[in-house]
Amino acid sequence: MNALKFNETKSMDFIAIGRLCIDLNANEINRPMEETMTFTKYVGGSPANITIGMARMGMKAGFIGKVANDQMGRFIVDYLQKNQIDTSNVVTDQTGALTGLAFTEIKSPTDCSILMYRENAADLKLAPSEVLEEYVAQSKVVLISGTALAQSPSREAVFLTLDYARKHGAIIVFDIDYRPYTWTSREETAVYYNLAAEKCDVIIGTREEFDMMERFEGNVTNDGATAGKWFDYQAQIVVIKHGKDGSIAYTKDGESHKGAIFPAKVIKTFGAGDSYAAGFLYGLMQGWEISESMAFGGAAASIVISSHSCSDAMPTVDQVKTYIDRCNNGEIVSS
């Protein structure tokens, strides 16, 4: 058992708030963007990917967000619905805003980058008045994604969602999800990230993301010290991710747990964090121990980084279990 107490009377398992975007993933891999000519379109945006991952694992999931009033916006909503994700709090922009695009460059399995087009992005136009309290109140878990704090009115919509989630007893998860291009300064970023993190039960981020949040506190860069700060606020679990070197989770009772990593035939690195979050949160919601939940997330991540997409490659529970078995039998080895 982990220490989190989910309110089992609620009708939905998981709701995320944040961006619904499009990933355009390079078809011709192992080359720079300048030489990449064709791309495959997928639903993207980190919180969207995590929600799709939760739904694939059988969780009753929903989303709070805003999409453009165009073909891309309709493609996103349709894809969510096909994945059994409730879209009743996904609103359509009426101001001519556009869908955020992420073109991925896959230079090698370890050298990947993302070129973002996020001018006038619809997701950042979500207003507080468009977040329905009764919708938030239904969910056992509410996940907020840090990028949604980058601009008003989305920023206020997230803080209001945090208030509703706390009021109605949800477990609140903060995926730091720091994307520098949506922010105007590192100071502004750190201020808002810290204000949000104070209100969350589970905080998940990479070492670099926590470094950004600690910019006013000298050079901490020690995982234990980083996590310790948040236990004075609301946090019960703090997870610090270290790419292919795995992850470490700290809990309020002073314990720490290392996340197992699994072999992968890596096509690209992005999507690791989102699939890890889905698998980890799924495990926690089953009442599994922290390390078992981390391993489940690690295996989900290995599946997704061995695939071309992020969202579309999100595995089912059976796929993750089979993957773990095959790794344990030596059938899957790293490329």
Ligand SMILES: Nc1ncnc2c1ncn2[C@@H]1O[C@H](COP(=O)(O)OP(=O)(O)O)[C@@H](O)[C@H]1O
């Ligand atoms: N090359 C890899 N091989 C196996 N597992 C990986 C690899 N890269 C990432 N992972 C898994 O995915 C998790 C999250 O990856 P990370 O790169 O730290 O997150 P993000 O994608 O958010 O930057 C890691 O803790 C690890 O379990």
Ligand SMILES: O=C(O)C[C@@H](O)[C@H](O)C(=O)COP(=O)(O)O
């Ligand atoms: O989050 C985005 O806007 C782009 C994602 O859809 C993308 O594929 C990605 O970067 C995934 O993030 P990660 O899991 O943190 O690597």
